[in-house]
Amino acid sequence: xxxxxxxxxxxxxxxxxxxxxxxxxxxxxxxxxxxxxxxxxxxxxxxxxxxxxxxxxxxxxxxxxxxxxxxxxxxxxxxxxxxxxxxxxxxxxxxxxxxxxxxxxxxxxxxxxxxxxxxxxxxxxxxxxxxxxxxxxxxxxxxxxxxxxxxxxxxxxxxxxxxxxxxxxxxxxxxxxxxxxxxxxxxxxxxxxxxxxxxxxxxxxxxxxxxxxxxxxxxxxxxxxxxxxxxxxxxxxxxxxxxxxxxxxxxxxxxxxxxxxxxxxxxxxxxxxxxxxxxxxxxxxxxxxxxxxxxxxxxxxxxxxxxxxxxxxxxxxxxxxxxxxxxxxxx
Amino acid sequence: xxxxxxxxxxxxxxxxxxxxxxxxxxxxxxxxxxxxxxxxxxxxxxxxxxxxxxxxxxxxxxxxxxxxxxxxxxxxxxxxxxxxxxxxxxxxxxxxxxxxxxxxxxxxxxxxxxxxxxxxxxxxxxxxxxxxxxxxxxxxxxxxxxxxxxxxxxxxxxxxxxxxxxxxxxxxxxxxxxxxxxxxxxxxxxxxxxxxxxxxxxxxxxxxxxxxxxxxxxxxxxxxxxxxxxxxxxxxxxxxxxxxxxxxxxxxxxxxxxxxxxxxxxxxxxxxxxxxxxxxxxxxxxxxxxxxxxxxxxxxxxxxxxxxxxxxxxxxxxxxxxxxxxxxxxxxxxxxxxxxx
Ligand SMILES: Cc1ncc(C[n+]2csc(CCOP(=O)(O)OP(=O)(O)O)c2C)c(N)n1
Ligand SMILES: [Mg+2]
Numbered sequence: 001x002x003x004x005x006x007x008x009x010x011x012x013x014x015x016x017x018x019x020x021x022x023x024x025x026x027x028x029x030x031x032x033x034x035x036x037x038x039x040x041x042x043x044x045x046x047x048x049x050x051x052x053x054x055x056x057x058x059x060x061x062x063x064x065x066x067x068x069x070x071x072x073x074x075x076x077x078x079x080x081x082x083x084x085x086x087x088x089x090x091x092x093x094x095x096x097x098x099x100x101x102x103x104x105x106x107x108x109x110x111x112x113x114x115x116x117x118x119x120x121x122x123x124x125x126x127x128x129x130x131x132x133x134x135x136x137x138x139x140x141x142x143x144x145x146x147x148x149x150x151x152x153x154x155x156x157x158x159x160x161x162x163x164x165x166x167x168x169x170x171x172x173x174x175x176x177x178x179x180x181x182x183x184x185x186x187x188x189x190x191x192x193x194x195x196x197x198x199x200x201x202x203x204x205x206x207x208x209x210x211x212x213x214x215x216x217x218x219x220x221x222x223x224x225x226x227x228x229x230x231x232x233x234x235x236x237x238x239x240x241x242x243x244x245x246x247x248x249x250x251x252x253x254x255x256x257x258x259x260x261x262x263x264x265x266x267x268x269x270x271x272x273x274x275x276x277x278x279x280x281x282x283x284x285x286x287x288x289x290x291x292x293x294x295x296x297x298x299x300x301x302x303x304x305x306x307x308x309x310x311x312x313x314x315x316x317x318x319x320x321x322x323x324x325x326x327x328x329x330x331x
Numbered sequence: 332x333x334x335x336x337x338x339x340x341x342x343x344x345x346x347x348x349x350x351x352x353x354x355x356x357x358x359x360x361x362x363x364x365x366x367x368x369x370x371x372x373x374x375x376x377x378x379x380x381x382x383x384x385x386x387x388x389x390x391x392x393x394x395x396x397x398x399x400x401x402x403x404x405x406x407x408x409x410x411x412x413x414x415x416x417x418x419x420x421x422x423x424x425x426x427x428x429x430x431x432x433x434x435x436x437x438x439x440x441x442x443x444x445x446x447x448x449x450x451x452x453x454x455x456x457x458x459x460x461x462x463x464x465x466x467x468x469x470x471x472x473x474x475x476x477x478x479x480x481x482x483x484x485x486x487x488x489x490x491x492x493x494x495x496x497x498x499x500x501x502x503x504x505x506x507x508x509x510x511x512x513x514x515x516x517x518x519x520x521x522x523x524x525x526x527x528x529x530x531x532x533x534x535x536x537x538x539x540x541x542x543x544x545x546x547x548x549x550x551x552x553x554x555x556x557x558x559x560x561x562x563x564x565x566x567x568x569x570x571x572x573x574x575x576x577x578x579x580x581x582x583x584x585x586x587x588x589x590x591x592x593x594x595x596x597x598x599x600x601x602x603x604x605x606x607x608x609x610x611x612x613x614x615x616x617x618x619x620x621x622x623x624x625x626x627x628x629x630x631x632x633x634x635x636x637x638x639x640x641x642x643x644x645x646x647x648x649x650x651x652x653x654x655x656x657x658x659x660x661x662x663x664x665x666x667x668x669x670x671x672x
Contacts, residue, residue, distance in 0.1 A: 036521070037518045038518070038519065038520050038521075039461075039462075039518050039519055040519065045648065046462045046463060046466075046646065047462055097646055097647030098647070101647075103646075105645065106463075106643075106650065107463060108461065108463040108647070110466075123463070123465040125423075125426075126426075127426075155395045156395060158395050159396060159426065160398050160399075160426065186394075186395055187371065187374070189367060189369075189392045193392055194393075194394040194395070195394065255518050259370065259371065260370055315647060315649050316647055320650060321642055322640060325641070325642050325643070
């Protein structure tokens, strides 16, 4: 399989952007929370679920998407949002609780809604799956070739909504692709203690749909299987299920004591870093170091700009809390 | 002095975990299920140390399958086991509400009393730390509205332990709501109320009995959990101005101790109800209706209510602080009430 150069470049640059973003958030989140950690303190309060290490899942499929395609994401949504092209400035402002944010500060990091790029996420496990199926249904009813992609964690594959949605999507041949990011844990519970099958792609058989498995956080393999699944959906042949083995470098949330995993685990995972592996692949393909440095610089500049915008933005007026419960309606 | 020396201080979460451990030791049919309740000890520490003590057979980490494991608690309880299941945040009720609303709460009734469900469903409630609309609700009224489920919401470590033991020994399903901020967790804003005296030996605190948290003659403030502590702080402010507020900690929402509320209002002639839940159709309405029905002519001024103004809990700090009641807002409401009569 040959991968167009622009796709490789986009995936690399986007992975760097995601990683830089998440690392920046580690710092921003820590501000004002120490010496005694307090979840409600600092410029970025509340829970914070970061996706450093999980970039391949997002970029490997979003590279195949069009602006009209829909993406739903769970509580760990930044890599998906960035890969779908959500405005980084307004997303960051939302995470900072500012009036310029995607939700005017009402949603926060787990609840990002961007109709412009057809992206949304939420804090209830597996809840985005039926929403994606609904977007796929709308596409089908309107005779479009738009697809919907639902991202979930491996822990979410044990939720009722997962099974109900797969059956419904398969039955109705909806243009849906479900991506399961197996990062080994649902909070502290390892996959083996939560899931009756070793690999969730096996569950595709229960719904008569294709199931794919991507081992070892391999972005190129993710690219390949995603292309098949997205093309199949676009052709109107129905849903697919992809599970990717991926790596969570940070805690479940920032502040997680991580008592459930060995200290050596993360350093071991980092040795197989997918960004570095793609970089080596690009070098082997003859891409010049300085070209990659330029892409990296562009990614970092976008992140810098987004954080500056968020910090410089105003907080919403307190009374704005009372607005937006209902849409204005003529009826 | 002698009694003070004997004070044994525990955080809310340790008080709960101690209650569960003592009941598990006493009764082999008691066991715990939920997400991250094992080695992690519960996201809000309610099962701290239990896994080490009782092992994975009785302290069971579940898949993220609330319908299945809460439903399984119902099935096991019907067989005579006494399960304690944790719904990590009350906000997640949506994925398993059928099990709670249509089964847990109704089976005893529909069976004509022949099936008992001695189980505890424990769940974390509350906001104030910017966790937004899907992780900050209390939803007291959503559950208290439903016949067939006892609902408790303790506000002190002492009551957390005593009411947990009562809940475990009760032959009915009990929804045990604990407030995140009152667990005394290392990663939340530290507050004094999250630590308190807890005797080591097992004891019960009755379900269905309110507690007078502070006596006063001028106005009755009825509250639950965090709002009790905010009301007490407001009462301190007001005392400096010569207003003596009586603060009632409901502790139990079902059954509701209406008598204690009415008795207090007969004494103070003024009522403010404070709630961290949504305003409309909630606890504030229920308490106000009770007083209107039983002591209307005792009132010197109209009843006042303070609660989340019928909006989802917003994320951003200034927005969230705007919608949540706090001591200043409570004190202001009381001053207004006093000015009215
Ligand atoms: C219905 C529901 N149950 C429980 C939770 C609490 N919760 C938040 S994240 C999480 C673990 C999710 O694991 P996984 O799906 O593997 O995603 P990951 O966090 O690993 O990305 C849990 C149990 C929730 N948000 N919603
Ligand atoms: Mg996971």
